[in-house]
Amino acid sequence: MRGLTVFDATCPLVTKVHVEVARQRRHGTEVVLHWPCRPPGSGSTLGQAADGMYLVENVEDVAQLSVRDPKNLSYATPNDSVAG
Numbered sequence: 001m002r003g004l005t006v007f008d009a010t011c012p013l014v015t016k017v018h019v020e021v022a023r024q025r026r027h028g029t030e031v032v033l034h035w036p037c038r039p040p041g042s043g044s045t046l047g048q049a050a051d052g053m054y055l056v057e058n059v060e061d062v063a064q065l066s067v068r069d070p071k072n073l074s075y076a077t078p079n080d081s082v083a084g
Contacts, residue, residue, distance in 0.1 A: 017076050024074045025052055030067050032056055034077040 008015075017033075024031050030052040056062050067073055 021053065021076055024076075028052075029072050029074050030054070030069065032065065032067075032073060032075045034075065 021031050021033070032054050034056050052068075054065055054067065056065065
């Protein structure tokens with residue numbers, strides 16, 4: 001060990017989404033992740049689950065969406081203005 005100090009500089013909104021997505025997938029719920037413009041955090045969020053996650057950036061992506069069970073689906077976004 002080099003005795004280095006590690007700082008987690010992950011955006012708190014990204015961390016919040018990671019935790020919620022992992023929780024939803026543990027319960028078998030598929031997750032639609034709305035993350036416009038595909039910023040850097042979207043890839044790490046998709047990596048929180050091996051499957052059952054769908055990234056949508058726009059209306060066209062939603063139109064192409066095909067989920068296993070529409071009754072067992074959740075929605076996540078780091079953008080507070082979308083949920084308002």
